[in-house]
Amino acid sequence: MNHHEIKNFLAVAETLHFGRASELCHLSPSALTRSIQRLESELGQALFLRDNRQVQLTLAGEKFYQYAQKAVRDWEDICEDLGEDGEVEGVVSLYASVTAVYSILPDLLEAYRALYPKVRLNLRTGAAEESIDKLLAGDIDMAVAALPDRQSDRIDFLPLLTTHLVFVGPRAGGREYAFSDMHELGRLPFVLARSGVSRSRVDQFLRGVGAHAVRITEVSGNEGILAMVRLGCGVGVVPELVLERSPFRDDLVVLDGAPQLEPYVVGLCTTRKNLARASVAAMWQLAQERAQ
Amino acid sequence: MNHHEIKNFLAVAETLHFGRASELCHLSPSALTRSIQRLESELGQALFLRDNRQVQLTLAGEKFYQYAQKAVRDWEDICEDLGEDGEVEGVVSLYASVTAVYSILPDLLEAYRALYPKVRLNLRTGAAEESIDKLLAGDIDMAVAALPDRQSDRIDFLPLLTTHLVFVGPRAGGREYAFSDMHELGRLPFVLARSGVSRSRVDQFLRGVGAHAVRITEVSGNEGILAMVRLGCGVGVVPELVLERSPFRDDLVVLDGAPQLEPYVVGLCTTRKNLARASVAAMWQLAQERAQ
């Protein structure tokens, strides 16, 4: 028996609808069905009467509902009790781009540090597009990253802000990089991330207009892209936020007539497993409160 | 978080000794260590202070101890509440030899049926030596079987009674099957189980005296062995209990001077997974009470 099963039971008991409840539990309908079946098997009694059109609590289900509510409340109480006064300890390693460290993280980390001074924060900077791999490999506990196009089951994502991907050129050479003729795009020199969301957005866009870029300089990390663009290596694509925060921003310009790409959502990432850790869950909740 | 972790915590908190506690939990020391570590990670605080010579509760550990006791009590209360008045339902399939059905099971099944009338009992008879395979395959939920020589991690065994393996011959031809010369044993015709504990005991014994039986009739099921022995196919080896209960017992004799094999322990078997089911756990507990 585990607390997930109890939580799942409560979700079904309160919605009386497996499909709806499965969403609340972040679970597929079949998984929820089996979770309830396990519980019923362990207790030796049916908790719900369900035909395909209706779900309702049995007598045993009513009794168990009383228990389940109290059990969850008690658990939350002890967690709160143990977690108060910044008693939570441990180590949390957080991976983010330099820009994120400058722009998004200061407030969050300050608040976290104030509430949980005993947690040792381990901050690592690097290219945003590598964060998911590092998470999955267990190298880090959390990351600030772009919302992946293909959501993995193992990764939880918490949106923090939305920005745009902008096409950037050097201020001096602004004229030679023009978007007057979409079909000529393939001949422009590009400075792009080696991989990641921003890169796939650009690739997707270019395919959409039938262009095939041949002159691409690949860089790891958005900040590096701007440095290369400033040197005249080509047109870069970065999140607007990165451009605003760049020390090179006065030497760069957003290109006139450039196309609008899909919004770029930046948020906090972690694995499901890590979310069970108090130190990680605390950061998550804090970010959630500040994001809404 | 699951209830096993809480139970494990209680065991450590009450013994203040990981090794001792790991036995109580039926767990290896390393598994228990990790179980406590998971809990601590989830709560964000150390629950025990341990160097290699001493284990003691932290402040958080003391608080959590109060919670854990109550949580386990509450869980047991709800289980008892739901289980009373024979409310437990479900299906339990039980596999046993015919002899077991006649000798061991009547009392147990009667008591079970009286306490849990809603559980549908599914009784299947067959050769004892096949029970473990059927358990592992999931064909059945429980079995009456001999204590396996090599205990599997998946199987739980509850001893019910101990009997002896006896060498049996036909009453009429008792004289031709004699144990006067141990070294001549290999020339005796045997009627043995195809596999299983009784078979391996005999094989082991024969190897021990340097004999190699060449004339073996293999049978599945102890009751069948006696039938073959009665027909004069050779010397059989069966649990004494089976002989006593056999309708052929007047036509058979225990051989004089036959060697004593190791005791043969008969008990109830099931898988760990099945023990989580209320209907199975109830049978287990009932058997436990009657066995002590």
Next chain:
DNA sequence: GCGCCTTACGAGTCCCGTAATAATA
């Protein structure tokens, strides 16, 4: 050196998601 808790690693089980099935209106 021995005892005891902990980490490393390989293996097996359990659980989830996808897809197919049943059943109802």
Next chain:
DNA sequence: TATTATTACGGGACTCGTAAGGCGC
């Protein structure tokens, strides 16, 4: 036919046991 709960099945994560490590007596 559309909707909803349930089974079948394959893949992957999690936890276990064995064995090696580390620290204190």
